[in-house]
Amino acid sequence: MTGTSSAVTEEVRGRASVRAVAARTAGPGRAAAWARRAPLMPALVFMVVVTQLPFVATLVISFMDWNALYPDRRGFTGLTNYADVFGDADLRASVLTTVWLTAGVVLVSLVLGLGLALLLDRRFRGRGLVRTLLIAPFLVVPVASALLWKHALYNPEYGLFNGALTWLWQLFGSERPPQPDWITSMPLGAVGASLVWQWTPFMMLILLAGLQSRSTEAVEAARVDGANAWQVFRFLTLPHLRRYLELAALLGSVYVVQNFDAVFTLTSGGLGTANLPYTIYESFYKAHDYGRASAAGVVVVAGTIVVATLALRLVSTLLKEESS
Amino acid sequence: MSAVAAPGARRRRSASLWGLVAWAAALLFVAPIAWMVLTSLHSETDAATNPPSLGAGLTLDGYREFFGAATGAGPWPALVNSLTASLASTLLVLALAIPAAYTLSIRPVRKWSDVLFFFLSTKMLPAVAGLLPVYLVAQNLGLLDNVWLMVLLYTSMNLPIAVWMMRSFLAEIPVAILEAAAIDGAGLPAVFRRIVIPVSAPGIAATSLICFIFSWNEMLFARVLTGVRSVTAPVFLTSFVTSQGLFLAKVCAAAVVVSLPVLVAGFAAQDRLVQGLSLGAVK
Numbered sequence: 001m002t003g004t005s006s007a008v009t010e011e012v013r014g015r016a017s018v019r020a021v022a023a024r025t026a027g028p029g030r031a032a033a034w035a036r037r038a039p040l041m042p043a044l045v046f047m048v049v050v051t052q053l054p055f056v057a058t059l060v061i062s063f064m065d066w067n068a069l070y071p072d073r074r075g076f077t078g079l080t081n082y083a084d085v086f087g088d089a090d091l092r093a094s095v096l097t098t099v100w101l102t103a104g105v106v107l108v109s110l111v112l113g114l115g116l117a118l119l120l121d122r123r124f125r126g127r128g129l130v131r132t133l134l135i136a137p138f139l140v141v142p143v144a145s146a147l148l149w150k151h152a153l154y155n156p157e158y159g160l161f162n163g164a165l166t167w168l169w170q171l172f173g174s175e176r177p178p179q180p181d182w183i184t185s186m187p188l189g190a191v192g193a194s195l196v197w198q199w200t201p202f203m204m205l206i207l208l209a210g211l212q213s214r215s216t217e218a219v220e221a222a223r224v225d226g227a228n229a230w231q232v233f234r235f236l237t238l239p240h241l242r243r244y245l246e247l248a249a250l251l252g253s254v255y256v257v258q259n260f261d262a263v264f265t266l267t268s269g270g271l272g273t274a275n276l277p278y279t280i281y282e283s284f285y286k287a288h289d290y291g292r293a294s295a296a297g298v299v300v301v302a303g304t305i306v307v308a309t310l311a312l313r314l315v316s317t318l319l320k321e322e323s324s
Numbered sequence: 325m326s327a328v329a330a331p332g333a334r335r336r337r338s339a340s341l342w343g344l345v346a347w348a349a350a351l352l353f354v355a356p357i358a359w360m361v362l363t364s365l366h367s368e369t370d371a372a373t374n375p376p377s378l379g380a381g382l383t384l385d386g387y388r389e390f391f392g393a394a395t396g397a398g399p400w401p402a403l404v405n406s407l408t409a410s411l412a413s414t415l416l417v418l419a420l421a422i423p424a425a426y427t428l429s430i431r432p433v434r435k436w437s438d439v440l441f442f443f444l445s446t447k448m449l450p451a452v453a454g455l456l457p458v459y460l461v462a463q464n465l466g467l468l469d470n471v472w473l474m475v476l477l478y479t480s481m482n483l484p485i486a487v488w489m490m491r492s493f494l495a496e497i498p499v500a501i502l503e504a505a506a507i508d509g510a511g512l513p514a515v516f517r518r519i520v521i522p523v524s525a526p527g528i529a530a531t532s533l534i535c536f537i538f539s540w541n542e543m544l545f546a547r548v549l550t551g552v553r554s555v556t557a558p559v560f561l562t563s564f565v566t567s568q569g570l571f572l573a574k575v576c577a578a579a580v581v582v583s584l585p586v587l588v589a590g591f592a593a594q595d596r597l598v599q600g601l602s603l604g605a606v607k
Contacts, residue, residue, distance in 0.1 A: 040439065055449075124340065147561065151570060158371070205598050254448055304449050
């Protein structure tokens with residue numbers, strides 16, 4: 001919710017001043033321009049106040065020595081917090097964790113979502129019901145889903161996974177089923193699997209919408225010309241789905257990169273699963289080191305701006321397609 | 325005759341095969357939820373067995389425990405707080421987003437795409453980076469543990485997405501209708517009341533649904549900024565596990581109850597959900 005994609009806002013600001021000059025010279029046009037803009041203002045002002053001002057505060061605090069546990073020491077320290085942040089191995093590790101977790105979850109759920117969307121695009125009995133069932137994981141409250149995975153599925157003693165293994169092994173007369181401790185043996189995979197389960201339906205819904213907006217005529221024509229299923233998919237369906245795949249990946253990344261609930265609930269950031277949101281939460285909420293948490297926050301924002309600029313450029317091509 | 329019919333029959337057989345695959349996938353995806361519901365209906369001893377006890381007797385004890393037969397107030401304040409925060413912020417989002425989207429789509433101001441990008445850019449940056457100043461400001465203003473603070477924050481969280489969604493829905497309104505209204509002398513409020521809102525009602529419904537779901541689900545801000553009086557359902561859910569040890573049936577019952585409003589709303593309006601999630605890109 002915080003921060004600025006500075007390049008974008010700078011551009012807006014620069015052009016706004018040009019426009020202000022133009023309006024002043026134009027005279028009577030000015031009031032009309034403001035009337036035109038008026039319905040936009042409440043939302044714009046709200047967003048600036050609630051998201052940009054806190055970020056400016058974060059920026060200021062990041063240059064301060066401010067730990068709530070030592071109130072006497074408060075003061076400006078320059079770049080100390082930033083040096084700490086970049087020298088902190090835990091934080092560097094959590095950057096890597098965030099990248100892995102986000103990229104992995106988005107890619108896997110995108111591929112699974114594409115497969116499911118292609119299945120649902122066919123006619124079969126009970127298709128509506130299947131879609132309804134597939135949406136469900138996305139609708140379960142994330143914390144509830146994390147609790148479900150941790151306690152009812154992954155638990156090594158009475159979780160469903162190991163219970164199913166016991167049951168299967170007993171079926172073949174074995175008394176010694178494997179009983180892995182899922183979270184301990186593959187912590188990042190365990191967190192990732194629960195997130196893939198949650199986000200695959202989201203990807204599927206967007207891609208299904210894309211498939212259903214495709215014209216059937218081109219597909220029929222290709223079939224008549226003797227194209228096989230793979231060729232239709234590769235040369236017609238996939239190019240048509242491109243913008244939907246991009247939209248799904250973009251929105252999915254926006255939410256998965258900020259994931260807090262699954263990491264907090266499943267592992268409490270242990271075993272190398274602490275991602276950036278969790279690490280910052282810890283240094284602020286548990287260690288009360290405000291200065292350092294803010295510096296980490298600023299670094300995260302700077303990193304995100306780079307990624308976001310690329311993503312926004314991608315969206316802007318979508319908008320150009322729309323207006324042309 | 326049979327030679328002509330054969331490809332059709334083969335296609336039908338492969339269609340039913342893909343149907344089976346889809347059904348298998350759906351059952352696999354829904355299995356954890358089915359397991360959660362089943363566990364919530366077991367007694368604590370039946371819930372914690374290995375291998376799983378599918379045939380055990382069903383009981384509502386987990387739900388009775390959750391609703392606090394023993395602990396007094398139970399989850400009601402948390403559920404009411406979540407409902408207040410989600411509904412109020414959804415209304416506020418609509419009040420701000422519809423006029424903004426109108427300006428960005430129907431009467432575009434210059435550089436409208438820059439403004440649109442500004443909205444989206446706020447969504448791309450990690451919420452956690454603004455958490456501390458919000459906490460400090462709230463502390464100084466005495467707004468900590470106040471459900472209305474959550475309303476404001478959830479509004480800022482959902483406003484960008486709502487502006488984007490509403491913009492693409494409003495862009496569908498034929499300009500001719502609006503021009504006709506303007507010629508008839510309708511002012512902006514009348515245009516909104518008579519045309520914009522009725523015509524875009526399905527889009528408004530989709531936007532509201534998505535804002536409601538994201539507000540209801542939010543936990544990071546709620547965890548840091550709410551307390552005794554304003555605790556929301558997701559935070560209540562986590563505190564519930566740590567403070568009382570693990571009672572699997574009770575935890576599952578709690579998870580079912582907290583997820584139920586979103587599940588019901590989502591199932592009831594799944595077409596709108598699809599439309600909303602693709603940001604109105606699909607008609």
